[in-house]
Amino acid sequence: MKRPSVVGATTSSERIVRVGCPAHNCGGRCLLQAHVRDGVITRLETDDRPDAVADPQLRACTRGRAYLRRQYHPDRLRWPLRRVGRRGEGRFERISWDEALDLLADEIRRVRDTWGNGALFVPYGTGSYNQTNGSQTARRLLNLYGGCLGIWNSYSWGAINVATPTVYGTLETGNQRQDWLNSKYILMWSWNPAEMRDGTNSDWFVKLARERGARVVCVDPRMSMSAVALADEWVPIRPGTDVAMMSAMAHVMITEGLHDDAFVRTHCMGFDDTQMPAGCEGAESYRDHILGARDGVPKTPRWAEPITGVPAETIARIAREYATTKPAMLYQGYGMQRRAYGEQAVRAACVLAAITGNVGVPGGWAGGLALQAPDGGPFWNLFPAGDNPVGAAIPVFLWTEAVLRGRELGAADGVVLDGSVPDGRTVRDSGGVGGEVAPDPDRRLPSDIKLIWAVASNALVNQHANINRTAKILADESRVEFIAVQDNFLTPTGRFADLVLPACTQFETWGVEDGWKYGDEVLLMPPLVPPLGESRSDYAICAGVAERLGIGDAYTEGRDERGWVAWALDRYRATRFPDLPSLDALAAGNRGVHSRPVGTPAVAFVDFREDPERHPLPTPSGKIEIFSKQLHDMDDPEIPAVPKYQQEWESPFGPEAAAYPLQAIGHHTMARVHSTHANNDWLAEAFPQRAFLNELDARERGIRDGDEVRVFNDRGAIVIPCRVTNRIMPGVVDVPQGAWWSPDEKGVDRGGSVNVLTSERWTPLAHGTAQHTVMVQVEREAGS
């Protein structure tokens, strides 16, 4: 294979290589300039190309800039480990690669022979997905070996992936971001792009829109980084009550005639009883629900005030501002859909966009997941996982159920059993298949999960809900018979491994990435330094296992890591990036990034707006489904046909609030990408892990800033220092998600992982995570 000997501009003994940031799953895809000297990365700068709205610099965030503390962390895994002692105890011995690969191959073969391919499982994980590093490499291997239990949907976008198409028939509901500059009013609802990024530069585009005159309002329980930097006004709202405020806004619009009635008549379905779908003529329309025609409860701002904590006058004013300032965006973030009835928040926000006529216009925003027009945007991952012969996939959040009672799970549990497992989309952080499946109610999964191979995934323990429950399930060797964990560090998930495989970092192998949701760039990731110790790429590890299973050639197709990157570039060239140079040319040019400037941003649904008859939506009615017959026919009170506020199953208004009066949320912190970087000391210095508590709640409990506090409920307890702040609503405590679970001898988590407190209960429609719906109590820790 022809390859350049050295990538990067060379000055004396130092090379400066332009490389895509390893990123993990942060929401950005940025450019780094790595200084490499004598086989060591010494410094990371960022993008210095010209900065333009059509083709902005991809400036790396705090996490990317702190990467060397992760890269050269003393705890990096250097060689394979085999468990000694009890599972979960965390005691291991060093073994050779031959022993490790033989062990994994033997166990895969044994479990397949005993339980069938459906007992093999590669869990969700986004620790890497840059083609040759990431869980897709293991999924490809098992698919070639007869298949495994598949997954669909994601932890990030569980409800929104499924709920968006119930309104629009598609996930591609977003305009390109350059269009945000055309907006006059931006409602950032539960959206914090400055911290979680949601596309490199998304925060900057909001800033530019504001400089051009847009008024920006942020609705969030926390005064987030984005609220501080980007918003003219912060509207604090009680978590889980977003739909109540949205309904009250609709009430104001309808009763004051502020909605776009002409657009509703021509483009929507189910707004009022004149436009109900056939067969649902007598059902409750959206208007009936909002005005309380059936239940006698008009959803007024006064009704919403005690639910949301937002003053009725504020709700009414925001409703008027949003309805009368044209064009306007209501951008819904993802936090509010990782909740008990997350689907409702998604649908309610889409409906507000629809009834104000902000769909299909520059500067407007349809809501929903908002993959970008005109083509759905970046691919995330191209590495071919292949078809899965098992043909069964579980909703990703239900894997503990598949361990405990897999053979009982069927279509009613969201399991897909029709053979059409959406292959690559299980890896891509996206891909709702809800509603597309004609389920056979009697079929069940072929097996419980008996072997888990976690690659680049700490979702098995740390990022899944209810850690103490999960740990118990995994510790039981009679259930999951073998657990292999492949990662850069011995994570809380790794502690439960029978076999630990050391993966190299993305700086140590070839990779390629494109923008995350937004962004029209391809970023090359050439290896900068050799893998640390004996660590290997996820791809190389899988190739070693494949060889032992007799499918080595089928797995590699003769390619090494670089060969697969070249293969991926061909795919980009054939689709979104026709001008993309060859790998040799990209590497030799050391540009790191190939971009496609966006001069005229695409706007979703322009055709539909212009002529809904000629360009119908891919919904059953062809229109925007404010009322969904599909949902109506499910006949489930938790899945209403029009979006409704429902009191959550753990709520400040329920009996559980007597013992646990505070709502706990776990926002995405700048200190980490989920649980990646949790051991990065520069990031911990910048943003130490704290429980953020309102000053009134603190005072009531005799807690002072910096005190150690115990945050607890029936599921578990964490003890960490607190930060008393006025930047969070009273009644809410924030424990930023992703800190590593570190139980003491009594099982109390001293690391501050919010998932010790969260619940494994899933959302009704999407079977998605509802991890943010959780009630707790906070006390000053005795002796602190």
Place this chain on the structure above:
Amino acid sequence: MTRWAFHFDASACSGCKACQVACKDRQGSPLGVRWRRVYEVTGGGWTRRGAAWEQDVFAYHLSVACNHCERPICLEVCPTGAITQRDDGVVLLDAGRCMGCRYCEWACPYGAPQYEADAGHMTKCDFCVDELDRGRPPTCVAACPLRALDFGDAAELEARYGPAAVHPLPEREVTRPALYLTAPRGADGAGRVANREEVRG
């Protein structure tokens, strides 16, 4: 000649600390040493009105490094002459001449000179003079994801932004800092530093 100064838009900073960490990456600074650090200033409070919460909470951030002052107090108090000022205003510290007495640390109202215990001497922001001399921006400026941090000629920045003061930074007259600010809401003095543990050495 050009006299270098920073401009910081405190109304547009999210407090993400990319500047702080990019600087640490450049210098390899140990924990506790932050040539540039970010103060979170908050104020206002909460009132219950019936079932609703009303609040007048505000927050802003101040990203502060050495301000390469027109009257560098650090230089004035240094007993060994380790601190010097270039004609372009950049204040430099010669570690080889520093005995680690920490007078400059006590004198500077911005906390710019910072002691590196392992090395036994002071360190401070040098405005990335090597970058400036090559016509490139300082690392912190180039890092800012929101483009809220900038640099340029002091006279031009003063003409454009004026002498805005933002609480709790000292009065400009104390040292005449080469730092020009765009003031955020709430900058008039009602706020307090809310993240002390994140900024102290």
